[in-house]
Amino acid sequence: MSGRLFIVGLGPGDASLQTPRAAEVLAQATDVLGYIPYVARVPERAGLVRHLTDNREEISRARHALALAQAGRTPAVVSSGDPGVFAMASAVFEAIEAGDPAWREIEVEVIPGVSAMFAAAARLGAPLGHDFCALSLSDNLKPWEVVLERLTAAARAGFVIALYNPISKARPWQLGAAFERLREILAPETPIAFARAVSRADERLLTTDLAQARPQDADMSSLVLIGSAQTRRIERPDGRSWLYTRRSLEAAS
């Protein structure tokens, strides 16, 4: 009995952006494990056991799921967006590598999802339309110097940057420090977007520029997108605008 485990991306929030494959495997699961608001997005069903945990407990949650699979149950570990992007998939494989060798026999299926980053970009236009990177601003798992080095390298090289985990109560100053560093590298008019809870009822989008970007416009549920020199704002007659990044380095005609 080798066991089976699903790692499921629920998409950004709206049910119309969740894949049919995610729904299929959630219908087969005996247990669903994840951060409280994500588990809450899985429909209740007789016989489905829900294990809700805080968002700091990735490794213990991963071990719990692996033990359930080993015991013959079919657990699904759920993440918002795509489970491979700053989410549960990496934690599960980390637990496998360090854990019971029998866990390597478990059939693990990772179900990709529409990531928060791409849902946010779609709402804004096409800001990730050319070379880009995704960078976690959290210094819980890497030193702040490394975060800053990566941010600097990406901005200097011309990548658009999607900042994950930009701010929290425990990390209040890092986003401000990141903007300070970016102001030394990029033009003041570089477009910046704050995207919160995209496709959910409490969605909030704000577009500004690097000169005016303020850390307090982000919260724990936000992504911050940093444009490159090729990122353009298209003004519309009704006052709205689109952001997109040109595919080429030539200036616009």
Next chain:
Amino acid sequence: MSGRLFIVGLGPGDASLQTPRAAEVLAQATDVLGYIPYVARVPERAGLVRHLTDNREEISRARHALALAQAGRTPAVVSSGDPGVFAMASAVFEAIEAGDPAWREIEVEVIPGVSAMFAAAARLGAPLGHDFCALSLSDNLKPWEVVLERLTAAARAGFVIALYNPISKARPWQLGAAFERLREILAPETPIAFARAVSRADERLLTTDLAQARPQDADMSSLVLIGSAQTRRIERPDGRSWLYTRRSLEAAS
């Protein structure tokens, strides 16, 4: 009459990874435009006009779609994966910016999709589990020196790298040159994966390391994933393996 236009991500290939929202808007469209194999993935339907074009014609296809929307039709421009990642969304906004000012009144809805990059990562394990970037290796739209600079900066800074457009008949030597550059920066045992046509009938996955990576293992339909110093390979008893990238900079226990 301002018009309406959809830019639709079809997902990586398998229908179970296409969002319900994509199916909804394709059911409303009067016209579907795109690269031939992508348009072929949209179900035929009475009254739906299909405009199939070659993959070099992004801007003329975008202008055509905008003209159709302006004329009162409801076109859907389709891309594989996510339309905002090296795909049609950026081309449409570029056409809007340079085109008829009335096009700025068109209601454009971008429907995000499961990107090829995340579908490939899910099949492999979690190689994009921490900071990563997406880089097009094509020098059609930017000078090769810029491609190489970005590749160098990303590898030095510790990003996992997803290489899009790694090779084609017109660009046969660039991937080999990229591997050469990477061998000056990263350890020979750095994991490399070639992922082709993920979730489709002709899917092919190959995992190797930087010392042994060969350009001929990629083709036009491939993504190449370059690990970082935190990317690990977990061997399984049956000879298969998973790739994942650790979330922290500390060494594995």
